[in-house]
Amino acid sequence: GVVEACLLHMLKRRAAGFLRTDKVAALFTKVGKTYAIAGDICKKVQELQQQVESRKNQPNGQEPLKRQGSTTSKTPVLTPQAIKHIWVRTALIEKVLDKIVQYIVDNCSKYYEKEALLADPVCGPILASLLVGPCALEYTKLKTADHYWTDPSADELVQRHRIHGVHSRQDSPSKRPALGIRKRHSSGSTSEDRFAASAREYVESLHQNSRTHLLYGKNNVLVQPKDDLEAIPGYLSLHQSADSLTLKWTPNQLMNGTLGDSE
Secondary structure, eight states: OOHHHHTTBBBOHHHHHEEEEEEEHHHHHHTTTTTTTHHHHHHHHHHHHHHHHEEEEEGGGOOOOTTTTTTTSSOOOHEEEEEHHHHHHHHHHHTTTHHHHHHHHHHHHHHTTTTTTTTTTTTTHHHHTTHHHHTTTTSSOOOOOGGGTTOOOOOOOOHHHHHHHHHHTTSTOOOOOOOOOOSSSSSSOOHHHHHHHHHHHHHHHHHHHHSEEEEEEEEEEEOOSSSSOOOEEEEEEEEEEOOOOOEEEEEHHHTTTTTTTTO
């Protein structure tokens, strides 16, 4: 929605289309005539819209027969919000939104007034640069209204259960479990292996959880606890909570769950 607002700011009437109510569609269509990447997005959006319309025309939500046994013609389930922003959304998922916006910025005189956001020599390129990051992501698990009851996945629930199990074995909820791990030179014990795994999972939970937001992380940061000791490599992270910033550092041996014979 924010990207669309930027694209529509002071858009020329010729670029927006005189009779079209969907000005974003008109802009993408016009750009697609001279820019091949935008032209491909136009084709994909038209296919999606046709699939959505065919789904609406099916009685009682029945699927077309061609879908049975086919993996290439699956009709996507799009929410009303996704359909509303289908042009920007499709370009984002296809990882070309930044390229299309950059092309529009480079040719802004064709589509925008002089005072438009994308015609600004600073703001226009900045917007295109900001979209490089989102376009590098893989949107393989987009949330829809029917996924709220099935999210998170089973793997994540198992992981949460293991972390919770470490907490529940303590005398006090606020007491942290000991992270000392003894390494045996024998064939190994399954109980100690489970303890090492649970300790490692607990350390990982300290660095990324629902209460704090990870702002920065860097591995192999050397810390020297005493003058007569060698520097120890560890993981440094900066977290933000509701009212504070917290700097954490954890030795790599704790992160890996293998302390060996060291103190």
